[in-house]
Amino acid sequence: MYDVWIKMLNKELKYVHDKGYLQRHPKLQPKMRAILLDWVLEVSEVYSLHRQTAYLAQDFFDRYMLTQENVSKDYLQLIGITALFIASKIEEIYPPKIYEFAYVTDGACDMWDIQRTELQILKALDWNLCPETPISWLKLYAQVEARKDEENFLEPQFSQETYIQITQLLDLCMMDITVLDYNYSVLAAAAFCHFSTFDIVHKVSGLTWESVSHCYQWMTPFMETLQSEPKPQLKNFPKVRADDRHNIQTHVAYLDILVKSNTGQLSPVAAGTILTPPSSTEKPPTH
Template sequence: MALRHRDIIAKVADRENLHTKPTKAQLTKPLLTRRPALDELSNKLNAAQPATTKHDPVKDSKAVKVTKPPKKADPVPKSYSVHQLETIIDPDADSKNEPQMVTEYLADIYNYLLELEEKYPIRKNFLEDHKSTPRMRAILVNWLVQVSSNFTLCLETLHMCVSIVDRYLQDNPQVDGKTLQLVGTAALLVACKYEEMYLPELKDFVYICDNTFCKREILKMEMSILISLKHELGKPLSIHFLRRYSKVAQVELQHHNLAKYLLELALINHTMSSIKPSLQAAAACCLSMAILNNLSCPSKAWTATLVHYTAYKYSDFKNVVQKLASILLTAETSKHQYVQSKYAESKYSKISTNPKLKGHLVRKLAEPSPKA
């Protein structure tokens, strides 16, 4: 046993803090390191290596479930409005770099015109209980068309003149046949001052009346008109809307001339005065395309682009198209022929003489719809 104990002690004698019996603490002298001389110093410094620890990967005791990737969802079908937007053509794409075309403000301008036409409505049957009859008004408008053509006035002047006459007659039922021509002459003078750059002289207006009225009477009526209308002359006209619609539809010149012809025929008919100018322009533009393009129904001419830029569907002005077709069909037999002779000139493509204006489509639309 003693030998065995001695062997064990010998094997572990060099271990720290292991003693066979209590002894005095043994002190170890600190190790002295030699400091290098100045010439032995170098630029290389022994940087301490960072301590690194090895981590054994942790094994997950739980089994990982393999899930199948989810099935791809079916694509969401596009809505009708998206399909419609894909077919819309930008009519102002070629004029975006032209500052005078103000393309960035066109939508605001159009919406403002729509608000203005709501502000100045003409009542239905505004000539009821009136001293001036629809026949007198038709004679006056036919004469105004002739005068504006002789003076080579722009179409806006003519349309504005008739608009002023209707607004004045609506508020002044006492106007009779004797003063109706004076109202028309003064209204034409106001419209010329508003629209024309070079307007006829006052003596020219006296001349066209065959000296029936003097300068003083014309100026007095002009003042009466301005007071009655409260100097508010900015009512939109159908020709304003038509110019925009024709550009949106990208029509040819003959289509635009036919639409203008329809609107001037509408000026003579007093029942058209109560219809908003924007609707009249939409109906004229649509009907002109349907007639000249030999379409079976005018609704086919009213494209998604026109719906987008005009905010009107065909159903909104369908009855106006029927009224214009009826007016067009009876234009040849009407007593007021100056509009027809005017648009028979070559500068208007002789559109009033086109045989398509008496075609099957016009006759079909002019037929009165059966009452339910």
């Protein structure tokens, strides 16, 4: 267990993310990133993709943008859907086909666009595709906190209901580009702390209050807004076992909730002005 922990911490040093990348893209604004990631979560739910897949896509997108300059908003959807395509091939046992990812762009991107962009992203990231996401850390913290000595550590023991509430907080925070100021381990710890106590968070993470407090306070407006929203409910997905439902990415009206949080990072704007959302939540016919 100690060796695993050290490897996860080392990845925090290797996989660098920085919100300052927007300075390299003068035509882009934080709200454009938020709209794109909201759509990525929507597509993830349509195809019953795992939370880890969606969070890998977010990481790939942000790190790729850090390597580029002067990207136009017209290319954001292509980059986002390609990042999700790459992530699904890494994380999913049965990933959707490339034509299915093209389908949900409603004609904005075709398969050749995605294939070309896939190679560009892989080269830019130097094939470094295995970060420990906030979801990775959260699952570890939750499992350590719930573990009983006589039980198999690899079998989840934590409450699915509480887990999906914490992940909803992380989802909302992901929309705000300021999230990139924090290490993923700290993000997961701060979110966990909003549903627990810091004593427990310290026990499962080893982090000090000094290292978590700023992130915890930054999250507070998001948490307060979510408290006025309906609590997330476990959903059933075709071909997904009941004990795996909490791991499937879900989507709610995150952009509306983000505006309510009064963070100043996002102003109300129609999603269609940035990218073309799926025309429906139906999957394309398979052959």
